[in-house]
Amino acid sequence: MRHIADIPADIPAVIAAVTILAAALPGAADGQQARPPSFVILLADDLGYGDLGCYGHPTIRTPSLDRMAAEGARFTQFYCAAPVCTPSRAALLTGRLPVRSGMCSEKRRVLFPDSADGLPDDEVTLAEALKTKGYATACIGKWHLGHLPRFLPARHGFDRYFGLPYSNDMHNVGRGDPPVPLLRGDEVIEQPARQEALTSRYTEEALRFIGENRDRPFFLYVAYTFPHVPLHASARFNGKSPRGLYGDVVEELDASVGEILGALREPGLAGRTLVVFSSDNGPWLTQGLAGGSAGLLREGKGSTWEGGMRVPGIAWWPGKVSAGRLITNVVSSLDVFPTFLTLAGIEPPRDRAIDGREVSALLLGTAAPPEAPFFYYRDETLMAVRKGPWKAHVLTRPGYGAAEPKRHDPPLLFQLERDPSEVHDVAKQHPEVVRDLLGEVERHRAGLRAPPSRLEARTART
Amino acid sequence: MRHIADIPADIPAVIAAVTILAAALPGAADGQQARPPSFVILLADDLGYGDLGCYGHPTIRTPSLDRMAAEGARFTQFYCAAPVCTPSRAALLTGRLPVRSGMCSEKRRVLFPDSADGLPDDEVTLAEALKTKGYATACIGKWHLGHLPRFLPARHGFDRYFGLPYSNDMHNVGRGDPPVPLLRGDEVIEQPARQEALTSRYTEEALRFIGENRDRPFFLYVAYTFPHVPLHASARFNGKSPRGLYGDVVEELDASVGEILGALREPGLAGRTLVVFSSDNGPWLTQGLAGGSAGLLREGKGSTWEGGMRVPGIAWWPGKVSAGRLITNVVSSLDVFPTFLTLAGIEPPRDRAIDGREVSALLLGTAAPPEAPFFYYRDETLMAVRKGPWKAHVLTRPGYGAAEPKRHDPPLLFQLERDPSEVHDVAKQHPEVVRDLLGEVERHRAGLRAPPSRLEARTART
Numbered sequence: 001m002r003h004i005a006d007i008p009a010d011i012p013a014v015i016a017a018v019t020i021l022a023a024a025l026p027g028a029a030d031g032q033q034a035r036p037p038s039f040v041i042l043l044a045d046d047l048g049y050g051d052l053g054c055y056g057h058p059t060i061r062t063p064s065l066d067r068m069a070a071e072g073a074r075f076t077q078f079y080c081a082a083p084v085c086t087p088s089r090a091a092l093l094t095g096r097l098p099v100r101s102g103m104c105s106e107k108r109r110v111l112f113p114d115s116a117d118g119l120p121d122d123e124v125t126l127a128e129a130l131k132t133k134g135y136a137t138a139c140i141g142k143w144h145l146g147h148l149p150r151f152l153p154a155r156h157g158f159d160r161y162f163g164l165p166y167s168n169d170m171h172n173v174g175r176g177d178p179p180v181p182l183l184r185g186d187e188v189i190e191q192p193a194r195q196e197a198l199t200s201r202y203t204e205e206a207l208r209f210i211g212e213n214r215d216r217p218f219f220l221y222v223a224y225t226f227p228h229v230p231l232h233a234s235a236r237f238n239g240k241s242p243r244g245l246y247g248d249v250v251e252e253l254d255a256s257v258g259e260i261l262g263a264l265r266e267p268g269l270a271g272r273t274l275v276v277f278s279s280d281n282g283p284w285l286t287q288g289l290a291g292g293s294a295g296l297l298r299e300g301k302g303s304t305w306e307g308g309m310r311v312p313g314i315a316w317w318p319g320k321v322s323a324g325r326l327i328t329n330v331v332s333s334l335d336v337f338p339t340f341l342t343l344a345g346i347e348p349p350r351d352r353a354i355d356g357r358e359v360s361a362l363l364l365g366t367a368a369p370p371e372a373p374f375f376y377y378r379d380e381t382l383m384a385v386r387k388g389p390w391k392a393h394v395l396t397r398p399g400y401g402a403a404e405p406k407r408h409d410p411p412l413l414f415q416l417e418r419d420p421s422e423v424h425d426v427a428k429q430h431p432e433v434v435r436d437l438l439g440e441v442e443r444h445r446a447g448l449r450a451p452p453s454r455l456e457a458r459t460a461r462t
Numbered sequence: 463m464r465h466i467a468d469i470p471a472d473i474p475a476v477i478a479a480v481t482i483l484a485a486a487l488p489g490a491a492d493g494q495q496a497r498p499p500s501f502v503i504l505l506a507d508d509l510g511y512g513d514l515g516c517y518g519h520p521t522i523r524t525p526s527l528d529r530m531a532a533e534g535a536r537f538t539q540f541y542c543a544a545p546v547c548t549p550s551r552a553a554l555l556t557g558r559l560p561v562r563s564g565m566c567s568e569k570r571r572v573l574f575p576d577s578a579d580g581l582p583d584d585e586v587t588l589a590e591a592l593k594t595k596g597y598a599t600a601c602i603g604k605w606h607l608g609h610l611p612r613f614l615p616a617r618h619g620f621d622r623y624f625g626l627p628y629s630n631d632m633h634n635v636g637r638g639d640p641p642v643p644l645l646r647g648d649e650v651i652e653q654p655a656r657q658e659a660l661t662s663r664y665t666e667e668a669l670r671f672i673g674e675n676r677d678r679p680f681f682l683y684v685a686y687t688f689p690h691v692p693l694h695a696s697a698r699f700n701g702k703s704p705r706g707l708y709g710d711v712v713e714e715l716d717a718s719v720g721e722i723l724g725a726l727r728e729p730g731l732a733g734r735t736l737v738v739f740s741s742d743n744g745p746w747l748t749q750g751l752a753g754g755s756a757g758l759l760r761e762g763k764g765s766t767w768e769g770g771m772r773v774p775g776i777a778w779w780p781g782k783v784s785a786g787r788l789i790t791n792v793v794s795s796l797d798v799f800p801t802f803l804t805l806a807g808i809e810p811p812r813d814r815a816i817d818g819r820e821v822s823a824l825l826l827g828t829a830a831p832p833e834a835p836f837f838y839y840r841d842e843t844l845m846a847v848r849k850g851p852w853k854a855h856v857l858t859r860p861g862y863g864a865a866e867p868k869r870h871d872p873p874l875l876f877q878l879e880r881d882p883s884e885v886h887d888v889a890k891q892h893p894e895v896v897r898d899l900l901g902e903v904e905r906h907r908a909g910l911r912a913p914p915s916r917l918e919a920r921t922a923r924t
Contacts, residue, residue: 056516059538070532077520288886293883295518295757417521418706
């Protein structure tokens with residue numbers, strides 16, 4: 001499955017590849033000052049498809065996200081690009097499948113505190129691309145794309161960083177992990193991080209960044225630490241949700257979203273910012289009640305069943321994205337990179353494959369994106385493919401646990417728009433669909449250049 | 463489990479028991495003309511908890527029900543009183559558990575075209591009670607409380623009836639069933655009923671009834687035939703939903719709700735009508751893609767797992783029920799009877815047990831109802847009990863299929879607000895809760911007087 005690496009480009013060449021296309025800017029045609037929109041990504045960690053009020057959860061109260069959806073567009077077929085944390089985030093920030101950047105591995109599914117590597121320099125992140133157009137940029141929250149200084153957000157286009165370098169459960173004493181650190185820029189400012197304070201501190205940092213950048217375009221990436229385990233809520237939320245601690249944590253996250261959107265509704269900022277809310281992957285079901293719910297979807301985090309990769313997705317841009325839209329088109333976190341760049345009038349890099357599609361017309365309600373296959377990877381392995389309503393599983397495997405992958409020949413075939421829970425295999429009834437999907441897999445594999453994994457190298461222990 | 467029958471009361475005595483309490487009327491105190499509110503019940507058949515957009519379904523488009531929820535209150539812990547059709551409807555219209563009226567049976571779970579019996583005369587239906595206060599009443603749609611003339615809606619307080627006497631799949635040729643008839647009043651007007659036209663004809667009838675009764679209080683009970691199988695949609699909806707025929711049928715039902723609410727928004731009617739939408743039981747999972755989805759809930763129709771009995775519930779009364787409320791309190795279709803009566807200024811019958819609670823204060827946002835146990839019956843058998851967030855299963859059994867009931871000692875215990883999917887049995891950790899719930903079961907059984915089943919008698923075949 002692995003091929004030789006993409007040819008690494010040096011950094012100046014990468015940046016040069018990001019051409020500014022001022023003429024393509026919204027507003028440029030009618031003679032307005034061409035100020036591009038600001039962007040905010042609000043990313044939950046391990047939040048499942050079924051965990052929000054507006055996605056049907058019975059007892060988790062999420063009035064701010066429900067309002068965000070009512071004022072904007074709620075997606076029902078929004079995918080993350082990988083079912084675990086590190087590859088999913090690499091894909092979100094680059095628009096590229098993790099297998100192209102080496103940010104996946106079956107041996108070590110994510111980066112750990114003893115990892116020696118991180119996101120390669122030659123990857124162009126959303127922050128780097130937007131900086132070419134003068135955006136102020138901030139990463140607040142969990143990074144998880146390399147905790148060593150040369151991989152931290154400052155090396156990937158972020159002016160500012162405040163958060164955890166990896167997951168909040170990564171203090172394995174046996175492995176020699178240090179207590180989980182809280183960083184500002186490259187500096188550890190607290191260790192162990194006080195986890196119950198994280199969500200409110202992220203909110204404060206986000207509000208400060210917005211306040212300081214009212215007069216220029218900005219890109220704010222808030223990667224919440226929760227509801228990844230261990231769950232911690234502040235005193236204001238602890239013990240308040242009927243759903244227990246998991247609910248407390250999601251309700252605190254919801255309140256944070258409410259505060260951030262509140263700041264963006266202020267005079268002078270209203271209508272200038274596109275906000276996207278999502279999750280890095282599905283719910284961690286093996287955590288019991290400390291894990292979330294995929295609603296009607298099958299399985300969860302770690303797997304390429306729908307519950308592992310279909311996640312909540314909400315887009316909010318008052319005046320641009322019509323209120324109360326329900327969007328059932330297939331989109332993914334890979335699409336964020338080319339879409340934001342287009343809206344900012346920046347051409348995506350041409351020297352590499354970009355897997356995401358530019359879907360601004362879908363957001364603005366002017367056109368549906370053309371049909372394209374979506375590939376479900378578990379680590380380096382292509383497990384399934386979706387095209388239109390059809391999904392073929394070549395391989396299946398539970399998200400967690402000892403079970404080996406199971407090969408399906410013919411693949412399992414599900415019509416997801418009719419059978420979102422993946423219960424009724426219809427491969428026998430639709431051999432032509434199976435052939436078409438397998439053809440997509442072959443074409444994809446033929447065009448793929450996958451470098452060695454970056455997730456396996458470890459630092460020497462002293 | 464069965465005890466001797468309730469003492470039957472003759473009809474005049476029953477009606478006399480329904481005392482009019484004009485002083486309790488909303489509006490009476492401030493000297494207004496005391497016109498009580500009108501009531502509409504919109505009841506889907508076999509619609510699951512997860513089948514509407516506002517309950518998280520990804521591809522069934524229900525803009526009218528979503529708007530109804532946005533303008534009113536959406537319930538996330540709303541129960542029907544029985545997991546199959548006949549007992550559920552008997553309970554809705556009487557406020558009494560079906561075991562009290564004989565409207566349940568393990569041998570024959572619902573009424574069939576060869577059934578000889580129906581809802582007893584001495585039961586007081588919502589329509590009968592409201593008629594004491596001058597309400598115009600109509601039953602449009604599926605009745606299923608006795609198809610012989612002496613059991614039809616006209617005998618139970620409805621001025622008008624248009625619809626099917628039982629389920630739309632009840633044409634078993636081997637059993638000697640006639641084609642499914644469509645009735646107006648007691649007369650068969652079409653046989654077989656053209657099923658693809660039913661939803662739009664129900665809508666027309668409902669709109670006509672509303673139009674003819676603009677100037678007086680009315681009670682309209684629309685019991686949709688669908689999405690019970692066999693699924694039929696009109697040409698306008700057929701083949702339109704991404705969810706396939708099941709989606710077509712639900713989307714047509716949604717459009718019907720939109721038309722009915724539209725009529726109730728007209729000048730002169732606006733604000734005068736409380737509308738409740740729900741389903742008679744959970745989705746019929748063994749029907750494959752012709753059955754619906756219980757979302758994150760376990761199991762479906764026929765069972766006392768949550769998916770069998772927790773259903774969508776939406777209340778709409780502009781100006782009285784605040785817009786956009788999410789109500790997580792436990793309520794059930796049993797509560798409709800005493801609540802509507804209270805709002806109409808009518809005292810419920812005192813000569814019999816009423817299992818529902820009066821929850822008008824919850825609807826109006828002034829107070830939560832006191833905690834009370836909710837009993838999950840499968841036919842005549844008490845299977846489980848809920849109190850607060852806790853549910854104890856004494857017995858479990860799949861909704862359909864050959865599996866025998868399984869007794870649990872100690873009962874299975876789930877904390878439903880934390881574990882809505884009933885995955886984590888916590889009986890061992892909470893013996894005191896188990897004891898309390900078993901005490902509720904004992905008290906309930908001690909006070910129960912259950913007559914013989916009415917669902918088992920068959921007509922002689924010629």
